[in-house]
Amino acid sequence: xxxxxxVEALSAAKLRRRVDPARLQELERTMTAPVDADLVGxxxxxxxxxFGLDIGVKGYNVFVVGPPGTGKTSTVLRLVRERxxxxxxxxxxxxxxxxxxxxxxxVLTLPSGVGAKLDKELQQSTLALSRSIGQALTDEHLxxxxxxxxxxxxxxxxxxxVELQKIAHNYQLELESEDDQFLLVPLIDGKPIEPEVxxxxxxxxxxxxxxxxxxxxxxxxxLIHAQREQERIIHDETAIIERQAIQILVEKTFxxxxxxxxxxxxxxxxYLEGMQEYVLDHYRELxxxxxxxxxxMMEPRSIREAEIPTAYRLNVLVTxxxxxxxxxxxxxxxxxxxxxxxxxxxTQQGLAADHMMIRAGSxxxxxxxxxxxxxxxxxxxxxxxxxxxxxLRHREIRMQDLWADPDKPRIQGVLRPMEVxxxxxxxxxxxxxxxYALMSEDEDFRRIFKIKAEFEPWLTWDDEHEVAMMRMLQRxxxxxxxxxxxxxxxxxxxxxxxREIESQSKISASIADGIDLLCEADxxxxxxxxxxxxxxxxRRALSFRNxxxxxxxxxxxxxxxxxxxxxxxxxxxxxxxxGLLVYAAVDHRFGIPxxxxxxxxxxxxxxxxxDREANLSGIIHDKGAMILVGYLGGLxxxxxxxxFSASVTFEQIYGEIEGDSASCAxxxxxxxxxxxxxxxxxxxxxxxxxxxxxxxxIGEVNLKVEGMFKICKHRGLTGxxxxxxxxxxxxxxxxxxxxxxxxxxxLFHLWPLHHVDQGxxxxxxxxxxxxxxxxxxxxxxxxxxxxxxxxxxHEITRSQKIR
Numbered sequence: 001x002x003x004x005x006x007v008e009a010l011s012a013a014k015l016r017r018r019v020d021p022a023r024l025q026e027l028e029r030t031m032t033a034p035v036d037a038d039l040v041g042x043x044x045x046x047x048x049x050x051f052g053l054d055i056g057v058k059g060y061n062v063f064v065v066g067p068p069g070t071g072k073t074s075t076v077l078r079l080v081r082e083r084x085x086x087x088x089x090x091x092x093x094x095x096x097x098x099x100x101x102x103x104x105x106x107v108l109t110l111p112s113g114v115g116a117k118l119d120k121e122l123q124q125s126t127l128a129l130s131r132s133i134g135q136a137l138t139d140e141h142l143x144x145x146x147x148x149x150x151x152x153x154x155x156x157x158x159x160x161x162v163e164l165q166k167i168a169h170n171y172q173l174e175l176e177s178e179d180d181q182f183l184l185v186p187l188i189d190g191k192p193i194e195p196e197v198x199x200x201x202x203x204x205x206x207x208x209x210x211x212x213x214x215x216x217x218x219x220x221x222x223l224i225h226a227q228r229e230q231e232r233i234i235h236d237e238t239a240i241i242e243r244q245a246i247q248i249l250v251e252k253t254f255x256x257x258x259x260x261x262x263x264x265x266x267x268x269x270x271y272l273e274g275m276q277e278y279v280l281d282h283y284r285e286l287x288x289x290x291x292x293x294x295x296x297m298m299e300p301r302s303i304r305e306a307e308i309p310t311a312y313r314l315n316v317l318v319t320x321x322x323x324x325x326x327x328x329x330x331x332x333x334x335x336x337x338x339x340x341x342x343x344x345x346x347t348q349q350g351l352a353a354d355h356m357m358i359r360a361g362s363x364x365x366x367x368x369x370x371x372x373x374x375x376x377x378x379x380x381x382x383x384x385x386x387x388x389x390x391x392l393r394h395r396e397i398r399m400q401d402l403w404a405d406p407d408k409p410r411i412q413g414v415l416r417p418m419e420v421x422x423x424x425x426x427x428x429x430x431x432x433x434x435x436y437a438l439m440s441e442d443e444d445f446r447r448i449f450k451i452k453a454e455f456e457p458w459l460t461w462d463d464e465h466e467v468a469m470m471r472m473l474q475r476x477x478x479x480x481x482x483x484x485x486x487x488x489x490x491x492x493x494x495x496x497x498x499r500e501i502e503s504q505s506k507i508s509a510s511i512a513d514g515i516d517l518l519c520e521a522d523x524x525x526x527x528x529x530x531x532x533x534x535x536x537x538x539r540r541a542l543s544f545r546n547x548x549x550x551x552x553x554x555x556x557x558x559x560x561x562x563x564x565x566x567x568x569x570x571x572x573x574x575x576x577x578x579g580l581l582v583y584a585a586v587d588h589r590f591g592i593p594x595x596x597x598x599x600x601x602x603x604x605x606x607x608x609x610x611d612r613e614a615n616l617s618g619i620i621h622d623k624g625a626m627i628l629v630g631y632l633g634g635l636x637x638x639x640x641x642x643x644f645s646a647s648v649t650f651e652q653i654y655g656e657i658e659g660d661s662a663s664c665a666x667x668x669x670x671x672x673x674x675x676x677x678x679x680x681x682x683x684x685x686x687x688x689x690x691x692x693x694x695x696x697x698i699g700e701v702n703l704k705v706e707g708m709f710k711i712c713k714h715r716g717l718t719g720x721x722x723x724x725x726x727x728x729x730x731x732x733x734x735x736x737x738x739x740x741x742x743x744x745x746x747l748f749h750l751w752p753l754h755h756v757d758q759g760x761x762x763x764x765x766x767x768x769x770x771x772x773x774x775x776x777x778x779x780x781x782x783x784x785x786x787x788x789x790x791x792x793x794h795e796i797t798r799s800q801k802i803r
Contacts, residue, residue: 460506
């Protein structure tokens, strides 16, 4: 296309692509092939996800990326759950008492449902053993057990007691027996005294009696030691007799347990064998009345269910009752939530815990299946992320050392549960930025997340996706108990999904935004007591959304309309043009015209960007301003170097300006000033340019056009107003109905430019001009006037140097 080809204003039909409700309804009726609204257009992501899930090798976990609101999480969960339902149910994960190392509870992995059965059998067997042992120990020959060693020990005990009594009497003391303990009681006049009488004695007598006690203890020490030794012999001999009496009971019990449960692996068999030995060594734990007692003669009682010692219990940490593999979605990925934790019981010695107090985390619950986690939540804590990576690298769940926290109370007998082997797939869901940041900064990341499944931010605008969008809206309306969506409402929401990403060929894949708009439209449909959500309800929702959020925009418009912010929309002015800016509030974005001015004069300073000098421009805006020098130099410095000075600025803008979308407007302001050709102020300009003068597309074209339109409409449309845009942005137009209506009536215009030369007749009523072989320009053209003025500036500058 030649640079100076005349430009026709766009017709109203090209300002917005529309969806015909009747055609949409017919498409929905006739499209028999199933259309999944969540998956249409996301084939690449679904294929990558399936590929990652199919590979069972270490490290092939999946990172799901994509823009927010595209339904990544809901879609992933649905796909994974559908897959998991077809898979086998994983084993139970259990923690058991470790008879070899009590501080390291051991892990038992059992077929689904077997863990609970084993725990129930252990409880029943323990209670039965308690009763059997209790009955056995009440046998006559065990109530008063006797062997040669026991009889000899008892005889020696009697002799020792006689000797101790003699020594006590020598020191005016009496030995009394009370609750298996021997007490020394002082004698006064050969009679024992009570403690309260002792307190009433004179200090001299008290000291004398205490001295006697000390002397007795010193002299009787060898006998007391001998007494304890004989008691130990009796205790050990009695234990041997009792062990022999109960051994057959214990062996029969565990023979039955081993026969039923050892088929589940060596670890289970070893566990039951360890418990059998433990029972023989600690059988008194199963009897009330002897536990902790030094008297083996105390009559025992069998324990009840609530009194079963934890060593005989199995902690079924995770068991799965639902069909298929588990799918766990961890919404709060902290260390305890991911890797489990220990509950503690307050005791006199401090906090205490045992294997029955171990609680599962999401890694445990997802083991044998799938774990889904939001990446942003996971990365909030470096400790959590480190533990997460370690679990995936080593394929094991290690309960974190929470007991090592110095802020926690003193803990008695710290437990360190054994690690649980893992076999699961992890799916992290996050943004593209998070993914590439981890790829570049964390060397472990690429080893444990080898698959990226990326959701598209938009869908191709075609019949299939129109139907998919309509069905998605209908499904959401049903799930959220909203009114049904009629074709006109669905058609307008599809158009708004395209406007969101500024396209006439694509629609946004953001499900969240569509749901929000649908819920708000439902409100207005119910407000008018309608049976379905129609296009008018969607328009009302959009209008009210703007009404709620447009306070800043309204204040700026008021400033312009009152003349506080100077914007011309009707005059012809030299060196002045309306550019277009976009203001971005947190919840509202809008376009506003802004005055750009240029002044040119003799000198050699070149183009001075006032905003850059004031540190009010960003680097991209600075680049755009520098490109202007290249364009002007290429056109007008063939005779001599450019010899002029110019200043360009955005008037009344006091915040930072970023982006190059105003570089075309700045160029027109410079050309106008150099040629002294006035510009029509009712025409705003947006677009960046390159050094050859070709326009380049910019973002948010709809907001910019509508921003200029609102100001012109308030002041009165004249038919001469409009906006110049890059030709590439024509396919991005999804303008509001009021702009389209004004264009239809010839009151407002949009001109799509290929090259900067095409805008000169529109703005200044002059031809740009063509340069001839002798480097002269077309007579009466804008560029001839620019060249002539630059030549004068050059002569002035050269004459100043000669002087």
